[in-house]
Amino acid sequence: MATNLPDSAIPNPLTRTDLAAIRSALSTQLATRLESRRGETPVRREVLVCAGGACVSCHADSVAQALRDEVAGAGLQDAVRVVEVGCMGLCDAGPLALVVPDGVYYPMLDPEKVQRVVSEHLAGNTPVADLELAWETPEGKLLHSREVPFFARQQKIALRNCGVIDPASLEEYVAADGYRALEKVLFDLEATEVLDALKRSGLRGRGGAGFPAGLKWQFVREAAGDVKYVVCNADEGDPGAFMDRSILEGDPLSVIEAMTIAGRVIGSRQGYIYVRAEYPLAIERLEGAIENAWRCGLLGPDILGSGHTFEVEIRIGAGAFVCGEETALMRSIEGQRGTPRPRPPFPAQCGLWNRPTLLNNVETWANVPPILLRGADWYAGIGTQRSKGTKVFALAGAVRNTGLVEVPMGVSLAEVVEEIGGGMRSGLPFKAAQSGGPSGGCIPASAADTPIDYESLQELGAIMGSGGLIVMDSSTCMVELARFFLEFVVDESCGKCPPCRIGTRVMLNTLEEITAGRGRLEDLDLLESMAAHIKGTALCGLGQTGPNPVLSTLRHFREEYEAHVVDRRCPAGQCKALLTYSISEELCNGCGLCAKACPSDAISGTIKHVHSVNQELCIHCGSCLTACPTGALVGH
Amino acid sequence: MSERTGVEERQRTTGELPGFFGTQEPLPADEIRPEVWDLIDQWVAAHPGGRERLIPLLHRVQEEIGYLPFPVQEYVAQQLALSPIEVYGVVSFYHFFTTNPRGRYQLKVCMGTACFVRQGQRVLEAIESLLAIGIGDVTEDRLFSLEQVRCIGACGLAPAMMVNDEVHGHLTATEVRKLVRKLRARARRESAASAEEEASGDEPA
Numbered sequence: 040m041a042t043n044l045p046d047s048a049i050p051n052p053l054t055r056t057d058l059a060a061i062r063s064a065l066s067t068q069l070a071t072r073l074e075s076r077r078g079e080t081p082v083r084r085e086v087l088v089c090a091g092g093a094c095v096s097c098h099a100d101s102v103a104q105a106l107r108d109e110v111a112g113a114g115l116q117d118a119v120r121v122v123e124v125g126c127m128g129l130c131d132a133g134p135l136a137l138v139v140p141d142g143v144y145y146p147m148l149d150p151e152k153v154q155r156v157v158s159e160h161l162a163g164n165t166p167v168a169d170l171e172l173a174w175e176t177p178e179g180k181l182l183h184s185r186e187v188p189f190f191a192r193q194q195k196i197a198l199r200n201c202g203v204i205d206p207a208s209l210e211e212y213v214a215a216d217g218y219r220a221l222e223k224v225l226f227d228l229e230a231t232e233v234l235d236a237l238k239r240s241g242l243r244g245r246g247g248a249g250f251p252a253g254l255k256w257q258f259v260r261e262a263a264g265d266v267k268y269v270v271c272n273a274d275e276g277d278p279g280a281f282m283d284r285s286i287l288e289g290d291p292l293s294v295i296e297a298m299t300i301a302g303r304v305i306g307s308r309q310g311y312i313y314v315r316a317e318y319p320l321a322i323e324r325l326e327g328a329i330e331n332a333w334r335c336g337l338l339g340p341d342i343l344g345s346g347h348t349f350e351v352e353i354r355i356g357a358g359a360f361v362c363g364e365e366t367a368l369m370r371s372i373e374g375q376r377g378t379p380r381p382r383p384p385f386p387a388q389c390g391l392w393n394r395p396t397l398l399n400n401v402e403t404w405a406n407v408p409p410i411l412l413r414g415a416d417w418y419a420g421i422g423t424q425r426s427k428g429t430k431v432f433a434l435a436g437a438v439r440n441t442g443l444v445e446v447p448m449g450v451s452l453a454e455v456v457e458e459i460g461g462g463m464r465s466g467l468p469f470k471a472a473q474s475g476g477p478s479g480g481c482i483p484a485s486a487a488d489t490p491i492d493y494e495s496l497q498e499l500g501a502i503m504g505s506g507g508l509i510v511m512d513s514s515t516c517m518v519e520l521a522r523f524f525l526e527f528v529v530d531e532s533c534g535k536c537p538p539c540r541i542g543t544r545v546m547l548n549t550l551e552e553i554t555a556g557r558g559r560l561e562d563l564d565l566l567e568s569m570a571a572h573i574k575g576t577a578l579c580g581l582g583q584t585g586p587n588p589v590l591s592t593l594r595h596f597r598e599e600y601e602a603h604v605v606d607r608r609c610p611a612g613q614c615k616a617l618l619t620y621s622i623s624e625e626l627c628n629g630c631g632l633c634a635k636a637c638p639s640d641a642i643s644g645t646i647k648h649v650h651s652v653n654q655e656l657c658i659h660c661g662s663c664l665t666a667c668p669t670g671a672l673v674g675h
Numbered sequence: 676m677s678e679r680t681g682v683e684e685r686q687r688t689t690g691e692l693p694g695f696f697g698t699q700e701p702l703p704a705d706e707i708r709p710e711v712w713d714l715i716d717q718w719v720a721a722h723p724g725g726r727e728r729l730i731p732l733l734h735r736v737q738e739e740i741g742y743l744p745f746p747v748q749e750y751v752a753q754q755l756a757l758s759p760i761e762v763y764g765v766v767s768f769y770h771f772f773t774t775n776p777r778g779r780y781q782l783k784v785c786m787g788t789a790c791f792v793r794q795g796q797r798v799l800e801a802i803e804s805l806l807a808i809g810i811g812d813v814t815e816d817r818l819f820s821l822e823q824v825r826c827i828g829a830c831g832l833a834p835a836m837m838v839n840d841e842v843h844g845h846l847t848a849t850e851v852r853k854l855v856r857k858l859r860a861r862a863r864r865e866s867a868a869s870a871e872e873e874a875s876g877d878e879p880a
Contacts, residue, residue, distance in 0.1 A: 093831045096842030130831025278787030278826035316734070316771050317827055319840060357730055357769030360825065374729040376768040435789035435830035442831050473788065507830075509788045523791050527825065533768075636804070665800040668849060 052336020055222060055343055058213055065214035072203050075142025075185050080164050084119045086110075086156075087137040089202060091126025091285055092320050093442075094133035099123075102134040102148045109157040119161050125289015127202035129189055130442035132172065137184075137202075144172035144184040174461070188458045189440045194421070196429045197245075197282075197405040198445045201289030206324050209331040212292040218337060220408035221296050221303075225345040228411075230260065230304045237407070239415035241427030246272055246363075246400030247478065247504045248580070249426075249493045252407075255397065258387035260305040262395035269301045269310040270391065270398045272368060276315065276360040277476030278527065280507030282431040283401035285443050287314065287321035290405065291328035295351055297407035299342065302349040305397055310351040313368050316358055325353055360477075360531035364579045365390075365398050367533070378533045379579035400505070402431055422448035426492035431506050436473075438510040439464045446491075453487040456510055467512040471595070475504025477524045477531075478584030480591025481517065500591035502584070516613035517596040518603050522550040524588035532581065539582030542573040546589060556616040556659075558604035567593060615661035618674030620652045626671035636666035711740055711747060719754045729755055729765055733772055742773045770824075778813045778820030780858050783837040787826030795834035799823060801848035805855055818862055819855070 072087060088094075088103040106121045127135055132146030138156070143166045145156055152170055159167045174187040185191060195201075204211040212218075224233055238253030259267060271294055275283040287294065298310040314322050329351055332338040340348045354372050361367045362377040369391045371377035390396025406428060410418045419427050426448040432455060435441045439461035446455060452472055456462070463469055471481045480501035482489070489495050493503050511520070525547045532539045546569050549562050570586035577583045593600060602608045609617040622633070622642075629647040634640075641657040644650030652663070663672050718735055722728050732751060737743055743766050752762040766772045784790075784799045803809060806819050813820035829835040832844025843854060 092842075093829055093844075096829055096832065096835075096844060130829075133831070275828070276825065278791075279789050279830055280826070281828035281830055284828045317824065355731070355734055356771075357734070358771035358824075359769050371730065372727065374726040374765070376764055433830060435833060436792040441789070441833070476788065507788065509792055511792055515792055520791075523788070531825075662804075665797060665804060665848065 051334055052339075053343070055226075058218055058222070058343075061210050061213045062216075065210060069204070069211065069214045071140040072137075074140040076140045077142070077166070081140050082118070084141070084161060085139050086119060086121045086161070087124045087127075087139060087202070088121060089125075089127040089133060089135040089137075090123040090206075091130070091133075091202075091288055092281070092318075093126070093130035094135060095320060097133045099134040102136070102150075102153060105150050105153045106136070106157065109153055110161065113157055113162050115157070115161055122205050124203060125201040125206045126198075126285040126443055128193075128198070128285075128443040129172075129440060131440055132442075138166070141166060142185050144187075144190075145170050146172045189442070189444070189461065192450075192454065192459050193445050194429055194447050195445045196409050196418075196421075197286060197402050197431050198289070198443065199409065200293060201285055201443075204290065206289050206291055207327050207331075209292065209328075209335060209337075212290070216412060217292055217408075218296055220411040221300055221337075222343065223411060224300045224303055225343060225347055233300070233304050233411065234260065236411055236415040240410045240418040241415075241422070241425075242403065242406055242410060242418065243426065243493065244400060245402035245406070245430070245505070247475065247502065249503060252399065252403055255387060255399070256301065256304060258385070259395050259397040262388050264395050265306070266394045267305055267307040268391045268394055268396045269298050269305070269307045270369070270372070270396055271298055271310065271312040271404055272363065272365065272398055272400045273312055273314040273318075273321070274356050274363045274368060275318075275401070275505060276363045276531075277478075277505050277507045279433060279435050279473075279476060279509045280505045281433045282443055282506050284318050284321050286401050286405050286431075287318070288324050291321075291325045292332065293408055294401055294404045295328055295332055295338065297404040298351060299338065299347075299349045300407060300411070301397055301399075303345075303347050305395075307397070308348050308350065310349065311354050311372055311391070312351060313354045313356060313362070313372060315356045322353065322355060329353070359533070360527075361533045361579070361581050364581055367579070368398070369396065376533070378535045379581070381578060402506070423490060423492045425494055426503075430491070430503065432508045433506060434460050434508050434510065436509040437463050437465060437467075437469075437512040437515070448492045449490040451488050451490055452482055455491070455508065456487065460510060463510075463512045465512050465514065467514055470511050470513045470515060471517070473501075473509040473511065473520070473588070474507065475502040475584075475587070476507050477527045478502060478580065478587055479504045479507075480587045481520075481595055483595040486595075500587070500594050502587070514611055514613070516554075516609055516611035517592040517599050518550065518609075519554055519611075519613050521589045521592045522547065522554055525550055525585070528581065528585035532585075536576075536578035536582060538573045538576040539578065539585065542569055542577075543582070543585050545569060546573075546586065550589070553600065553603050554609075554614045554616065556603070556607050556614070558600075560601070560604050562604065563593065563597070563600055612674060615664070615674065616659045618659060618661070619654065620657060620659070620661075620663060620672060620674050622650050622652060623671045623673060624649050626669050628669050628671070630668065632666040632668060633663035633672055636662040638662060707744060707746060708740065711736065712750065714739060715747075715750060715754055726755065726757065729757065729762065730769075733762075733766065737772060741777050742775055744774065748774075775811070775820075776813065776817070778818055779862060780819050780838050781822065782819055783822045783824045783827070785825075785827045785829065785833070785835045785837070786823045787830060787833075789826075789830035789833040790835060793833040797848060798834050798836060798846045798851055801851045802855070805852060818859065 103123050110119045134148045136145050155167050172184050174182045200215050204215050234257050242252040243249040273283050356362055359377045362371045364379045367377040367379040386396040386398050422428050429445050429447050431445045444459050469484045471483045473481050482499050482501050496503050528543050529547050534540045552558050570590050573586050574583050602610050627649045631646050634642040639656050639658045641653045642650055748762045749759045752759045806814055808821050810823050829842050834846050835844040
């Protein structure tokens, strides 16, 4: 990835004067990336290409290369610069690029479209209307690029630099107000003032539990001992959550700066970032950022001449969900099996290698520099009474615009799903949203007007969690969903405490009986009482919250459970054992694959003719459904 | 580290295990490339420290040979002054570590929530029936191995799977069939190319 200045131009180590010089040289240009100025011919254009994880996997790198080649071919290399930036959020539209200062988004780029963008827009100064990102409102009005609700309704604090700066460029980070908060902490503020600002801002831990961040910092600062550690929890294991990955990929230095600040405040010289092994791109960009910071003296001894020494190391996880739990995470860093231990003592007193340890999640860290820079009152002015600031959600599932969104606390689920998310992709009705992953619960469509904050989600039986928001339409079976999450918990249970190891297994067996059509009405009571026992007795957060998906679906969709056990029917048409299979005469091409797949010879027909299912012989295994290549086989 | 004992030396050369894993099915010694022992030695020498080195070292070794056979685990234990059971305890705890060889193409089907909601199960079933292997298995020709993983964070592309480090999104049973066919063709092309290279004796000196 390109940097603005050649390596040799960066003095080593940087001084405060150097930082100021970088800012004054680059910040004006950087500011144009946030503008939407159309109809004029700028002296210099930039094409920002999203290089977030999702876009990279649909070959954004070759799109960026094609753009560079075309720009050079058109002789525009002095007037147009192609920059690869972090995640822009609209993952569904990848590969995605933004032309600035015009503010025009081009989704789903391919070599042919790239050619047109270069010749018509970059050379000809006319945005390519038919390729530009557009969105039709329910009233029939056509909105373009930044006016599209997906972008217009967001407020970015944690994601402020994602999709704007080149994550590999330290200069761009500095120019985007980077390291100004650290300078303030090193030279202008007392540690107690920093703690006070954090407390007044109302920032709560974004990893799930929502513990006030300022208070946690204070506990670690006040803990006895001269060796303390700072840890970033980037073990984002909740299926359906990818906000931490995007921050690490798009703005790794913000996390490193925040950890350096914490080091100064609590008196620590060593930080660790614990990242999932499943995120190779995030690891690569973090490594690059740490190396850059080292090279410029922003990590290491005597940072900016302040006398503050701080180092950061990466520790790579090895695929254990329970390691997202803080005590398990620390054991994993120590090289042990990642099993949790009872608290107290809390990590603030006795953490990594039994030393006081400050542990925060990626998104929490990313919020720290803006709070210190723009003030606690500014941050506390956003959000609701008890949940301040913004929250990043990973929007996925049946919704049309999947991707990453950051909204103020207190917006309603309906706004996120219908307006930002653009409603259901399938056109089926919105049924529920699942928040908080395997520890969370479902919010039914009937409660979609509830403002999203820590307290109101808890009242609904869900949790904020890390911010994974899986949207479901009416084709999702809630019993099957509960079974899916419980299977996850059973798989990931570390086995240390019996309530989690045995209890969740019993619950899973019960749910499997229900989805297989062998459930009884009293099973529902069994599930509820088991859930209560497990929640009350399990050792760590994984077990204590594991039954939540079952409890919340039982609470909001009990009639669906009853349909499974009483009527032996799956209303969503998902549970194979409860379906009746038939073959559509229009769609069947007579290939015979279904008959071949059927283990009970229930499907008959001659090749190239429409086949049929004998219901008497059918054992409801669903093999034919998988085998059918044309979608002719349907289950009701 | 003190001088290598006779037992260690035998292990390095034969992969044979005298100790803790002796009752386990032994793996053919020639499957473990001799460079691995040196890699472990060098890594340990370059990273002074204690037990916290275990997981990074296992990552490094698995990156090199694709899995963690028992002789290697025991060698790691010796070099880090741990007991083999401590190493095995860590290897078996973390999903990422495996004691089975993997295929040339590791298919990791995402079973995260977003993929679940978008019919990821169908993708998995399609692969299982196509390759006639289950989760955790490898095909006889060692071309494909199948795993299910928990959320690769490509939820925007659901249902998704990884082939080695490459993410493939928006999958259907038909797409999966196409992809497998493509990978098979690629493997054939590559082995044909390397066979040709060998035959022509054109290998770089």
